Amino acid sequence: MAYLAFYRTFRPLTFDEVVRQEHIVRILKNQIETDKVGHAYLFCGPRGTGKTTLAKIFARAINCESPQNGSPCGKCATCKSLAEGSSLDISEIDAASNNGVDEMRDLREKVQYPPVAGRFKVYIIDEVHMLTASAFNAVLKTLEEPPRHAVFILATTEPQKIPATILSRCMRFDFKLIPQSDLEELIKSVFIKTGKPFEEAAVSAIARAGAGSARDSLSIADMCASYSQGKLTYDDVNAVLGSTEYAKVADICGAILSENASEALKLTEEILSTGKSVGVLVKDMLSFLNSCTIVKVCRTAREIVNLPDETYNRIEGIAKTADAHKLLRVTEVLAKAETDLRYSLNGRITLETAVLKCAVPQTDYNIDALIGKIAALEKKLADGVKVQASPAPLPTPAAPAPVSRQTAKPERESAPRPAQNTARPILSEDGADSPFSPFSSSPAEAPAGAPAEAEEVQPTLWENGGEQKISKISAVREGDKGKIFGKFIRALRETHKNAVLFTLCMDLEHAFEGDKFILITESETVYKGLQREANAKFIGGVLAELGVNDYEVRLKAKGENDYDKAMRELRASFDGADIEEK
Secondary structure (H helix, E strand, O other), X not given: OOOOOHHHHOOOOOHHHOOOOHHHHHHHHHHHHOOOOOOEEEEEOOOOOOHHHHHHHHHHHHHOOOOEOOEOOOOOHHXXXXXXXXXXXXXXXXXXXXOOHHHHHHHHHHOOOOOOOOOOEEEEEEOHXXXXXXXXXXXXXXXXXXXXXXXXXXXXXXXXXXXXXXXXXXXXXXXXXXXXXXXXHHHHHXXXXXXXXXXXXXXXXXXXXXXXXXXXXXXXXXXXXXXXXXXXXXHHHHHXXXXXXXXXXXXXXXXXXXXXXXXXXXXXXXXHOOOXXXXXXXXXXXXXXXXXXXXXXXXXHHHHHOOOHHHHHHHHHHHOOOOHHHHHHHHHHHHHHHHHOOOOOXXXXXXXXXXXXXXXXXXXXXXXHHHHHXXXXXXXXXXXXXXXXXXXXXXXXOOOOOOOOOOOOOOOOOOOOOOOOOOOOEEEOOOOOOOOOOOOOOOOOXXXXXXXXXXXXXXXXXXXXXXXXXXXXXXXXXXHHHHHHHHHHHHHHHOHHHHHHHHHHOOOEEEEEOOEEEEEEOOHHHHHHHHOXXXXXXXXXXXXXXXXXXXXXXXXXXXXXXXXXXXXXXXXXXXXXXXOOO
């Protein structure tokens, strides 16, 4: 007899031998035992998960003369004829090659004839989604009300292509991908039955390559068994799969994660120059990065990846050099490159572009790349690198305040407004404190050659141990009072540590009474929150930075109407004026 592949030799013959799919097996066995067999079934799911196998077992079981626990006995004349393929009561139809309306009309005519030996005449239509619309319409009525002796089993990997009129006439069973642990047990049992010695890591590699498909896993195991004359090793499996040497893949991914672009491109070129497929290399890199992610975030990573100790330690060492954001970004870039390879005329350039993009995040404006840059800066700050700011520009002279027409008493002239330091902080690689550093512990001296006036008006708000310290403050110019509240809110919003305080202050009313800044709220809760010592100190510091030396938080009476509010604002605008109410 000709040699049979593993997936044919070890195809299950009873329900108990089926790998997983317990939810489907239980329903089918109960229907057989209670004699409630339906007329139409739809088996759908990924390839190699047992759709056709279960269809054949079910077809034999409903025709078996003495089923055992719902499964065919395999001993009666009906089971033997069905196993040999000589029975006329089970018909397997390949819808991919018999997808026309004529074939379905022929089926509709033949279904009227009763079974020859068994109780039911079973039609297994594989890849049923390949039928044309006319073919579906031809079998529609027969599928809904077939003869009592007819059972239809439709199998497909793409149920979304089947018309709803067909779906509604079938009992649908969704097959699931088989877990890796079950695939490993299946492969081990096959190797044991065939007398093939193996390593645990080799079996795990085969199961991972099978990607949830029993048929794919057994096909790979069949090739590996023929490749190795002695004990099947992990390296043998990699050689059969055409995978890149694991150490080289680790070197490339390590160079990418450490942002060594030149080394990453060099290693990529070396591997591709040996004739390795670009697609296989990308797949290997993604598999390695997936293992790094598992090692990074999972406590039971060693059991999940199930790799040799030397390989696991190498992955663990590389995973420690990168954070989760970087691993996610690199994985996404390479996954996109894998998709782009399908439409690329030069796969090598596509891959090398992706490698360069991964290794040089400074050129990428993706949000994950920006997060990575921020994380790198935070790490430098944590390691003790100082932040330096450039000296503030000289203040501009303030225009004299106008005299109010409502009163003979002239208003006081406002002091000049200090210039706002808008310089961006820069990293000081030599570790020296900047003269204007916001992290210095005492007022800094101006650099040589800097104008002395800058020291007089330079305000600095900074945090040290939770305290805010303010240098020399000047009053707000009259024309800038209307902008103070907006600048105040903006300052709170840009300080991420004070999100709660920013929320409390968003809806406050505000006004000036002379040089005193008034914050008004109707909520007693907000009022009490702003009066807390820490919040009051921070608000005072921010306002002082803006030139406001005096402020007050007031609780607005809930009975205040629009007229009272307008009069209060008018008095605040014309402080000292004699306003008469009529």
